[in-house]
Amino acid sequence: MSIQVPITDELRSALGSPTEATLLDSSPRSRVWRVELRGGGRVIVKQITDGGGTGADGDARYAREVTALRLAARAMRPSVAPALLGTDVASRVMVLEHLDDLDATDDWMPGYAESLARLHALTGPADKGTLPAWSGPTVADAESFLALAKALDAPVPPTVPNELADLIDRLDPAPHHALLHGDPCPGNDLRTATGVHFVDFEQASLGNGLVELAYFRIGFPTCWCAMSVTAAPLAEAEAVYRATWRGLTGRDVPGDLADACAGWLIRGDALVERAHRESVDHLARVPVEDFEWGYVSARERLVHRLGVVADLTRDHDHLHALGRLSAALAVRLMERWPTLRALPTHNTRPWY
Secondary structure, eight states, X not given: OOSOOOOOHHHHHHXXXXXXXXXXXXXXXXXXXXXXXXXXXXXXXXXXXXXXXXHHXXXXXXXXXXXXXXXXTTOOXXXXXOOEEEEEGGGTEEEEEOOOOOOOXXXXXXXXXXXXXXXXXXXXXXXXXXXXXXXXXXXXXXXXXXXXXXXXXXXXXXXXXXXXXXXXXXXXXXXXXXXXXXXXXTTSEEEETTEEEEOOOTTOEEEOTHHHHTHHHHTOTTOSSOOBOOHHHHHHHHHHHHHHHHHHHXXXXXXXXXXXXXXXXXXXXXXXXXXXXXXXXXXXXXXXXXXXXXXXXXXXXXXXXXXXXXXXTTTOTTTHHHHHHHHHHHHHHHHHOTTOOOOOBGGGOOOO
């Protein structure tokens, strides 16, 4: 191997000595190995790297993941994340339980939705401060969305600015303490014999689980493999999530799914991969260039999200004008670029 597995003597003493290690595919922000141990055991070793960021960013991502894994360990069997077996803070290394991933299946969403709800339900008000609060859309995001409408010659109903301001207030994470994964994308979910387990908690936070339940409708906004989920599969996944949450907490999922979807719509950073976020106004790029992430372009992602918000808010008390603007913007985009494609369907998701 070109890069030696970073296991300290202390970890070797606790877990055993490696006999073979395979470097796995991962993001530029981490290195991951599957390690065979003397005696026949197998573990995963993950090291957080700077990956183009700063040392402080790497330290923060490591701390988030370790904290989130410890919180996730509260789950009664079956678990919802691999067990954290050991850590080396100085080297940003964690040793994780190895999980056998099953083969691909078209019917993957109910199990995903159940495990997502179980993950979200593990934390509450007493856990405030253990992880950062979820970062929602900002005033700058709202202004960028309105500027996009102007650039595309879509008339903005006069009440939309106030609707967006109120939306941002309603999406304040302060009253909510669900354990959010932060990036629950295909590839960060392992389908095992005991259920779906989530991995890669570098962006974990506390907030309203609704913002991750919204992934099904809004097209998996933080993921390179954007997908469209509609009709019966969508209804089933959302019903499984809500029933699981209710069974564990004794109450309905708080908040409004339309708010969560609208929040994703106005965030330009949700059009690009993490390495390019918080850099430029990505919504401002849409009228002058189309840019791909994975197999889907920014305009295609945006058309899907506009359609979702338009459908959800047609009779909405607080987002009716935003819904009309969203419908108009979707028409404008398709008129200017009629070859834009619909998002791939959920049964085209990649498996690793």
